[in-house]
Amino acid sequence: MSDDEKKNEDSKGFEGAAETGDPTAQADAAAEATTADAQSAMSSSGTSAEPAGSAAEAADRDVEPAPAAAAEPVEAPQSFPVTVIVRRYDPEVDDEPRWVDYDVQMYPTERILDALHRIKWEQDPSLAFRRSCAHGVCGSDAMRINGKNRLACKALVKDFDTSKPIYVEAIKGLPLEKDLIVNMEPFFDSFREIQPFLQATGKPEKERHQTIAQRERFDDTTKCILCAACTTSCPVFWTDGQYFGPAAIVNAHRFIFDSRDEASQVRLDILNDQEGVWRCRTTFNCTDACPRGIQVTKAIAEVKQAMMTGVKL
Amino acid sequence: MAETTTVTDGIHYHQHDVVIVGAGGAGMRAAIEAAPKASTAVITKLYPTRSHTGAAQGGMAAALANVEEDSNEWHTYDTVKGGDYLTDQDSAEILTREAIDAVYDLENMGLPFNRTPEGKIDQRRFGGHTRDHGKAPVRRACYAADRTGHMILQTLYQNCVKHGVEFFNEFYALDLVMAEVDGVQRVSGIVAYELATGEIHVFQGKSVVFATGGFGKIFKTTSNAHTLTGDGVGIIWRKGLPLEDMEFYQFHPTGLAGLGILLTEGARGEGAILRNASGERFMERYAPTIKDLAPRDIVARSMVQEVLDGRGAGPNKDYVYLDTTHLGAEVLETKLPDITEFARTYLGVDPVTERVPVYPTAHYAMGGIPTNNDAEVLSDNDTVVPGLYAAGECACVSVHGANRLGTNSLLDINVFGKRAGNNAVAYALGADFVPLPTGAADGVVKLLAQLREGTGTESVAEIRKALQETMDRNAQVFRTEETLQTALDDIAALRERYPNVRIHDRGRRFNTDLLEAVELGFLLDLAEVLVVSAINRKESRGAHMRDDFPKRDDETYMLHTMAYRTDAGAAGAQGIRLDWKPVRVTHYQPQERKY
Numbered sequence: 001m002s003d004d005e006k007k008n009e010d011s012k013g014f015e016g017a018a019e020t021g022d023p024t025a026q027a028d029a030a031a032e033a034t035t036a037d038a039q040s041a042m043s044s045s046g047t048s049a050e051p052a053g054s055a056a057e058a059a060d061r062d063v064e065p066a067p068a069a070a071a072e073p074v075e076a077p078q079s080f081p082v083t084v085i086v087r088r089y090d091p092e093v094d095d096e097p098r099w100v101d102y103d104v105q106m107y108p109t110e111r112i113l114d115a116l117h118r119i120k121w122e123q124d125p126s127l128a129f130r131r132s133c134a135h136g137v138c139g140s141d142a143m144r145i146n147g148k149n150r151l152a153c154k155a156l157v158k159d160f161d162t163s164k165p166i167y168v169e170a171i172k173g174l175p176l177e178k179d180l181i182v183n184m185e186p187f188f189d190s191f192r193e194i195q196p197f198l199q200a201t202g203k204p205e206k207e208r209h210q211t212i213a214q215r216e217r218f219d220d221t222t223k224c225i226l227c228a229a230c231t232t233s234c235p236v237f238w239t240d241g242q243y244f245g246p247a248a249i250v251n252a253h254r255f256i257f258d259s260r261d262e263a264s265q266v267r268l269d270i271l272n273d274q275e276g277v278w279r280c281r282t283t284f285n286c287t288d289a290c291p292r293g294i295q296v297t298k299a300i301a302e303v304k305q306a307m308m309t310g311v312k313l
Numbered sequence: 314m315a316e317t318t319t320v321t322d323g324i325h326y327h328q329h330d331v332v333i334v335g336a337g338g339a340g341m342r343a344a345i346e347a348a349p350k351a352s353t354a355v356i357t358k359l360y361p362t363r364s365h366t367g368a369a370q371g372g373m374a375a376a377l378a379n380v381e382e383d384s385n386e387w388h389t390y391d392t393v394k395g396g397d398y399l400t401d402q403d404s405a406e407i408l409t410r411e412a413i414d415a416v417y418d419l420e421n422m423g424l425p426f427n428r429t430p431e432g433k434i435d436q437r438r439f440g441g442h443t444r445d446h447g448k449a450p451v452r453r454a455c456y457a458a459d460r461t462g463h464m465i466l467q468t469l470y471q472n473c474v475k476h477g478v479e480f481f482n483e484f485y486a487l488d489l490v491m492a493e494v495d496g497v498q499r500v501s502g503i504v505a506y507e508l509a510t511g512e513i514h515v516f517q518g519k520s521v522v523f524a525t526g527g528f529g530k531i532f533k534t535t536s537n538a539h540t541l542t543g544d545g546v547g548i549i550w551r552k553g554l555p556l557e558d559m560e561f562y563q564f565h566p567t568g569l570a571g572l573g574i575l576l577t578e579g580a581r582g583e584g585a586i587l588r589n590a591s592g593e594r595f596m597e598r599y600a601p602t603i604k605d606l607a608p609r610d611i612v613a614r615s616m617v618q619e620v621l622d623g624r625g626a627g628p629n630k631d632y633v634y635l636d637t638t639h640l641g642a643e644v645l646e647t648k649l650p651d652i653t654e655f656a657r658t659y660l661g662v663d664p665v666t667e668r669v670p671v672y673p674t675a676h677y678a679m680g681g682i683p684t685n686n687d688a689e690v691l692s693d694n695d696t697v698v699p700g701l702y703a704a705g706e707c708a709c710v711s712v713h714g715a716n717r718l719g720t721n722s723l724l725d726i727n728v729f730g731k732r733a734g735n736n737a738v739a740y741a742l743g744a745d746f747v748p749l750p751t752g753a754a755d756g757v758v759k760l761l762a763q764l765r766e767g768t769g770t771e772s773v774a775e776i777r778k779a780l781q782e783t784m785d786r787n788a789q790v791f792r793t794e795e796t797l798q799t800a801l802d803d804i805a806a807l808r809e810r811y812p813n814v815r816i817h818d819r820g821r822r823f824n825t826d827l828l829e830a831v832e833l834g835f836l837l838d839l840a841e842v843l844v845v846s847a848i849n850r851k852e853s854r855g856a857h858m859r860d861d862f863p864k865r866d867d868e869t870y871m872l873h874t875m876a877y878r879t880d881a882g883a884a885g886a887q888g889i890r891l892d893w894k895p896v897r898v899t900h901y902q903p904q905e906r907k908y
């Protein structure tokens with residue numbers, strides 16, 4: 001797809017939402033406002049992949065006298081009605097996307113993916129979305145849920161205010177194909193451009209050696225599952241589809257800081273491009289969106305730093 | 314190199330020397346061998362990085378001896394014994410011998426393994442892997458935290474990008490095309506459905522590799538992805554080719570209770586302990602020597618037995634605990650970070666301070682498409698189908714016998730994926746295309762039209778749910794003739810309903826409604842083959858535990874099951890003919906299996 005086609009698709013999606021009153025616009029603003037807070041909290045928990053707060057919770061539990069408390073639910077949880085409003089779009093039928101309400105019975109510990117399945121399997125089998133592993137490792141079901149990019153299989157009902165509807169729509173900035181499905185090709189094109197594979201000369205007899213510290217240096221960015229939650233949460237990417245985007249930079253980082261790799265400079269040159277790292281405005285949306293807890297913005301900053309001062313392994 | 318595309322009567326025709334179906338570990342490992350030498354197409358239902366190889370956690374076995382003494386002969390012994398002596402021993406020897414280079418290959422390709430203080434690949438303990446023929450657990454599993462499968466999948470995809478492998482993403486293979494040449498049925502290609510457009514594509518290939526993964530979705534509680542519906546195995550079955558050892562289905566001991574999400578055996582490798590409601594380390598009673606690190610079939614059975622005997626935990630006494638609280642936050646965060654997060658996210662339980670509720674979850678098919686050691690698909694006990702290869706979970710070499718050891722599947726996909734790729738490309742370079750028979754895509758066009766245009770009232774989701782529930786209830790860890798017969802009757806009734814399923818989405822683009830209906834057809838076929846094979850094996854061996862025949866019977870059943878589809882099926886049922894195939898024994902005579 002050419003850039004122009006892509007832009008057209010994007011703008012169509014945007015205008016459609018604007019005309020019908022984008023219900024996630026407020027949530028969007030709220031998400032941006034709280035990003036800085038969330039970021040500072042996450043930084044304070046070091047390299048932990050856990051959401052802010054878990055450390056405090058763990059500390060609370062530590063003061064309990066029982067050394068290994070078994071988790072016993074006090075009573076069986078009850079299901080309750082939840083309204084899920086999904087942005088539907090079938091280009092074979094619809095001129096523009098439309099929001100459709102569904103009422104589903106949910107348990108608090110169920111996933112938003114379970115709600116979508118309940119809609120698809122019990123109410124409207126035509127609803128189209130991608131999913132596979134259902135526990136946050138395959139990266140198929142990145143979606144915009146209440147204005148924030150999440151994996152539907154890692155977003156639990158109990159984490160939402162279910163007195164209000166939950167809004168679900170496709171991730172933004174990639175051409176919308178149908179319902180919650182977007183065209184992922186531009187995203188993978190950017191990934192492929194940064195030469196995401198180890199480049200090392202010589203064929204060792206066994207393994208290449210690497211110290212524990214050298215291995216740790218790029219650990220965070222090896223976690224990427226290419227779900228596109230980061231890239232499609234980035235305001236720069238929304239307005240400029242040519243920008244490599246956070247995910248491609250994360251994957252470049254994974255190799256730039258791998259002591260075994262010999263092509264760091266090649267990747268730095270690629271990302272020094274006008275559509276490269278310098279487009280990043282450090283809004284931290286990407287870090288906030290990453291379902292793997294990767295410090296995406298930090299990784300981008302380290303790539304920028306490497307361009308200026310060389311790679312510190 | 315052959316690589317052309319034409320469109321005739323709305324059907325797209327492609328030519329590639331090698332056509333690989335599936336982009337998980339085995340498919341991509343094959344592609345890395347084939348693509349540099351010949352035109353190679355990978356047809357994949359999912360974007361490659363979505364494949365379920367990425368969900369594998371604990372490690373990949375290889376006797377590198379990086380941290381303690383080890384040998385591939387010990388590894389072979391463990392694999393044979395772990396498979397309850399149904400493992401083909403020459404195949405297991407290949408697996409464990411080539412394991413070592415398979416790990417170095419991955420490291421050289423860039424895989425970020427955890428390291429020892431000397432900078433070598435680190436290794437951890439895993440179930441059933443022992444020092445010197447069962448004396449004690451051994452550190453054999455090479456790993457990258459508890460995301461080894463993720464790293465393998467990413468590394469293989471990265472190297473496919475490097476080699477410019479051509480992927481057809483979200484193309485759903487639905488048929489294998491064969492044609493008779495000189496009296497022999499040979500491979501001509503495959504037929505696929507493009508999810509984005511609803512269009513049909515025929516991929517003609519000189520050789521075809523099936524690497525389509527498993528079919529855990531025949532069960533309700535499973536570690537498997539929603540997309541693991543056995544399409545590839547089902548295609549082979551519908552072609553009249555046999556399936557081997559389908560009754561042997563592995564239940565992984567530690568699924569998150571009620572959800573089935575996998576918690577790696579690597580947790581027990583790092584020292585975690587299974588406990589019943591009263592806190593007892595019950596594996597001491599079932600496997601006194603290696604306890605919690607016994608093979609999966611034994612641990613899963615022990616857990617279910619605890620629950621059946623009333624020692625289960627929780628309000629319904631229907632699970633046991635995985636206790637990691639003594640490991641400390643450091644070990645959990647650095648070596649087991651993902652499963653720590655899974656427990657926190659999905660059960661609200663923190664493994665640092667709390668025991669995690671677990672119960673066996675349907676995990677892995679030991680059986681599948683029979684192949685020889687060169688990954689060539691067999692049409693009977695030893696006749697090769699020229700040009701057709703299979704590797705990974707969909708295949709049955711058999712290196713796993715009646716019960717696979719943990720970390721041997723990531724090994725399997727690398728060793729036999731590589732063999733499949735090498736052999737498929739060698740075959741393609743010395744062969745011509747087999748002409749496509751007229752109407753090569755007719756079967757698929759008809760199948761899709763029947764489903765899409767059907768006027769029935771049955772729900773795909775309801776039939777699938779009923780199938781999964783009866784399989785969980787009647788064909789799981791413990792089986793009897795009676796429960797299996799109940800499952801078979803239920804499946805027959807569901808098969809009768811299946812032709813009347815209603816597709817609500819009549820569109821062409823991303824018709825996932827239609828896709829799920831097609832998948833259900835494969836699930837029904839494979840569940841039935843599994844159950845019929847299980848009824849026929851009146852003994853207990855590995856993962857196949859018959860309460861009514863609790864002993865292993867080597868006199869009668871030291872044989873692989875071979876199931877064939879026949880035309881003569883009773884109402885609702887397929888015609889299934891069962892036969893046997895001898896187990897290849899080299900050095901290890903069957904012995905009582907104690908741990």
